[in-house]
Amino acid sequence: MEKRLNKDIPDIGQDIPAFEVVTSDNKTFKLSEELRSGQNVKLMFYRGHW
Amino acid sequence: MAEIQKNYDTYAKFNTRVFALSMDSSRQSANLVRKLGLSFTLLCDDDKKVIDLFDLRNPLEHDGIAYPATFIISPAGNICYRSLDGTAKRVDLTDELAFLEQLQKDSGHVQPARPKKAWILPSPKDDWRISMNMISVGNFADWKNLFLLPINYLKILVSKIKSR
Structure with a gap:
């Protein structure tokens, strides 16, 4: 699975640009705010209801 | 998801907050939270901006759903762990948690070249x-x-x- 067509998947050591999305309880998630808490953020991408 | 939920407290112990993102709507995600009894937050990227930011769009499935993948982002904002997964083979959570435990002891800890994977059914x-x-x-x-x-x-x- 490491071999896939997408070439620009961020790698170890790379910075992640700030982003924000809506949460399941209709709040706003801001990555920058989460990181400001001093905790690591595990971000898992899943297929969802496809 | 269920396995992550089982280990939710361990992630917290290792100073890590858990989020899972898909292109599902808030309503679909809220249903999943209820159905699986999840303690962590689901993120709803229905316009696929974040999926594209991570270049994880799989255009061959339903006009572009996300490839399964896991990233751990340090408080400094950079990626310290990455696993690109599949439907039947995902990151081995034991390996991921062992990494987080080491990271807590040594902030300069580096991910093994290829994270271990576990087969799922x-x-x-x-x-x-x-x-x-x-x-x-x-x-x-x-x-x-x-x-x-x-x-x-x-x-x-x-x-x-x-x-x-």
């Missing part, structure tokens, strides 16, 4: 979707998964026998 519903992807859009990315189909049904049969 996709549900019959997943197998159906994969079959349809192969037939309708010619996406054979997860063809190996179909070999696990008989094991799925065997597993269901055993669980039904056990529940009697």
Whole structure:
């Protein structure tokens, strides 16, 4: 699975640009705010209801 | 998801907050939170901005769903762990948690070159979707998964026998 067509998947050591999305309880998630808490953020991408 | 939920407290112990992102709407995600009893937050990227930011869009499936993947982002904002996964083979959580434990002791800890993967048994519903992807859009990315189909049904049969 490491071999896939997408070439620009961020790698170890790379910075992640700030982003924000809506949460399941209709709040706003801001990555920058989460990181400001001093905790690591595990971000898992899943297929969802496809 | 369920396995992450089981380890939710361990993630907290290792100073890590958990989020899972898909292109599902808030309503669909809220239903999943209720159904699985999740303690962590689901993120809803229905316009696929974040999926594209991470270049994880799989255009062959339903006009672009996300490839399964896991990233751990340090408080400094950079990626310290990455696993690009598949339907039937995902990051081994034991390996990921061992990494987080080491990271807590040594902030300069580096991820092993290739994280360990664990085979999972996709549900019959997943197998159906994969079959349809192969037939309708010619996406054979997860063809190996179909070999696990008989094991799925065997597993269901055993669980039904056990529940009697």
